[in-house]
Amino acid sequence: MSAMNGKPFTVFVEGNIGSGKTTFLEHFRQFEDITLLTEPVEAWRNLQGWNLLDLMYKDPAKWAMAFQSYVSLTMLDMHRRPTPTPVKLMERSLFSARYCFVENMMRSGTLHPAEFAVLDEWFRFIHHQIPIEADLIVYLKTTPSIVHERIKKRARSEEQCVPLSYIEDLHRLHEDWLINRTLGECPAPVLMLDADLDLSQITEEYKKSEHQILRKAVDVVMR
Numbered sequence: 595m596s597a598m599n600g601k602p603f604t605v606f607v608e609g610n611i612g613s614g615k616t617t618f619l620e621h622f623r624q625f626e627d628i629t630l631l632t633e634p635v636e637a638w639r640n641l642q643g644w645n646l647l648d649l650m651y652k653d654p655a656k657w658a659m660a661f662q663s664y665v666s667l668t669m670l671d672m673h674r675r676p677t678p679t680p681v682k683l684m685e686r687s688l689f690s691a692r693y694c695f696v697e698n699m700m701r702s703g704t705l706h707p708a709e710f711a712v713l714d715e716w717f718r719f720i721h722h723q724i725p726i727e728a729d730l731i732v733y734l735k736t737t738p739s740i741v742h743e744r745i746k747k748r749a750r751s752e753e754q755c756v757p758l759s760y761i762e763d764l765h766r767l768h769e770d771w772l773i774n775r776t777l778g779e780c781p782a783p784v785l786m787l788d789a790d791l792d793l794s795q796i797t798e799e800y801k802k803s804e805h806q807i808l809r810k811a812v813d814v815v816m817r
C-alpha cells in the first residue's frame with residue numbers, strides 16, 4: 595500500500611516480562627504495511643557505555659529513577675517517530691512505563707515518593723502536551739509462573755535474579771490497568787490474547803489479531 599497521509603493505525607503490544615511481545619511483533623514482519631518498533635533494550639543496556647538495565651536490577655533503590663527516566667525518554671522517541679506505513683506496532687508504551695513499572699517500583703518502595711512524584715509529573719506533562727495516540731492495545735496475557743520459567747530459559751543475564759513475586763506484582767498491575775480498569779487510564783480498546791500458549795500453538799492465537807490489525811490498515815489507507 596502507498597504511504598499514507600495522517601496518523602497510522604497505532605497498536606501498543608503490552609504484557610509482562612517474557613510474555614512474547616517481541617515474538618508477536620516479529621510475526622508481523624511478514625507484512626510490508628506495518629512498521630514494527632521493538633523495545634529499545636539495547637539502548638537501555640548501553641547508554642554511553644552504561645548498562646542501566648543491569649545497574650537497575652543490581653541496585654534498584656539507587657538506579658530505578660535513572661533507568662525509568664531513560665526508558666520514558668526512549669518510549670517518547672518511539673511514540674513520536676514518523677511512520678511511513680498505515681500501521682505501527684509498538685512494544686510497550688509510556689502508559690505501561692507509568693502504570694506498570696513505575697507504579698510497581700513506587701508501591702514496593704524501590705522509588706522514593708519524591709522520585710515517583712517527578713516521574714509522575716513528567717508522565718502527566720507529556721501526556722497532556724503531546725498527542726500520544728493508540729487505536730488498539732494487544733495484551734499478551736500470561737501466568738506469572740509460566741513467564742518466570744521463560745525468563746530463566748531466555749537467560750537475559752540482567753534478569754536472572756528477578757523473583758517470581760516481581761513478575762506477580764507486574765501481572766496484577768497489567769490486569770488492573772488493562773482488564774479491571776482500576777488503575778490509570780486505558781488509551782485504546784484492548785484485544786487480549788492467551789500468551790501462555792507455547793510457540794507451536796501461539797501463531798493461531800496471533801492470527802486472531804492479524805485480521806483486526808490488517809483490516810484497520812486498509813481502513814487507514816482508504817480514509
Ligand SMILES: Cc1cc2cn([C@H]3C[C@H](O)[C@@H](CO)O3)c(=O)nc2[nH]1
Binds near residue numbers: 611647687688
Ligand atoms: C516501558 C517500560 C519497559 C520496561 C522494561 N523494563 C525491564 C523489564 C525487562 O527485564 C526488560 C526488557 O523489557 O526491561 C523495566 O524495568 N521497565 C520498563 N518500562
